Amino acid sequence: MAADSFFLTRRLKKLYYFCMKVRVILAALLSLVLLVGCSHKKPTSYMPEPPIPQTGRVGINNNSEVSVRIAGYVQTRGTEIRQVELWVHIFPGQNFILHNLIDTDAGQLFNGGDKVTVYYVSDATVPGNPWTPLFSETVEVTIDGNLMIYVNSDGLYTVMPG
Known part of the structure; x- marks a missing residue:
C-alpha cells in the first residue's frame, strides 16, 4: 500500500509540474497575441470622418x-x-x-x-x-x-x- 501511495504522489507531482508548464506557456502565448494584436496601426479607413459643418445664421x-x-x-x-x-x-x-x-x-x-x-x-x-x-x-x-x-x-x- 505504501508503494501505491508513493507511486500516486509521484504521478500527481508530475501532473502538477506539467500543468504549471502549460500555464506558463499559455500565459506567454496570450501575452504575445495581445502584443502583436494591439501594436499595429489601424488602417485609415477606420478613422472617423471629420464633422460636416452645419448650416446657420x-x-x-x-x-x-x-x-x-x-x-x-x-x-x-x-x-x-x-x-x-x-x-x-x-x-x-x-x-x-x-x-x-x-x-x-x-x-x-x-x-x-x-x-x-x-x-x-x-x-x-x-x-x-x-x-x-x-x-x-x-x-x-x-x-x-x-x-x-x-x-x-x-x-x-x-x-x-x-
Missing part, C-alpha cells in the same frame, strides 16, 4: 455703449465670392442678422463651411478728431451652426454659437 449684437454701423460683408464659398455694402446702424443692445448673398432663396441661412467677413465701424469718433471712428474692425467666421458676433465697448468682438 450669422448675427451681430451691439454690446457696446455707442451705435455701430455694419459697413458691409463678404460671403465666400469655394471660389465664389459675393459682397454687399450696407452702412446699417445698430444701436446699443440691438441685433442684426445677415442674409445669404450666394443662395438668395435661402434667406438668412448660410451653408456650412461658408466664410463670412463682416466690416463694422463705430458711429462715435475719437475725442478731438471728428474724422476718426472710435473703433473699426473686421471679423471673419466660418459657418458651423448659428453664430453671433458680439461687439464690445472697446470695439473688440467675441464670436459665440447662438
Whole structure:
C-alpha cells in the first residue's frame, strides 16, 4: 500500500509540474497575441470622418455703449465670392442678422463651411478728431451652426454659437 501511495504522489507531482508548464506557456502565448494584436496601426479607413459643418445664421449684437454701423460683408464659398455694402446702424443692445448673398432663396441661412467677413465701424469718433471712428474692425467666421458676433465697448468682438 505504501508503494501505491508513493507511486500516486509521484504521478500527481508530475501532473502538477506539467500543468504549471502549460500555464506558463499559455500565459506567454496570450501575452504575445495581445502584443502583436494591439501594436499595429489601424488602417485609415477606420478613422472617423471629420464633422460636416452645419448650416446657420450669422448675427451681430451691439454690446457696446455707442451705435455701430455694419459697413458691409463678404460671403465666400469655394471660389465664389459675393459682397454687399450696407452702412446699417445698430444701436446699443440691438441685433442684426445677415442674409445669404450666394443662395438668395435661402434667406438668412448660410451653408456650412461658408466664410463670412463682416466690416463694422463705430458711429462715435475719437475725442478731438471728428474724422476718426472710435473703433473699426473686421471679423471673419466660418459657418458651423448659428453664430453671433458680439461687439464690445472697446470695439473688440467675441464670436459665440447662438
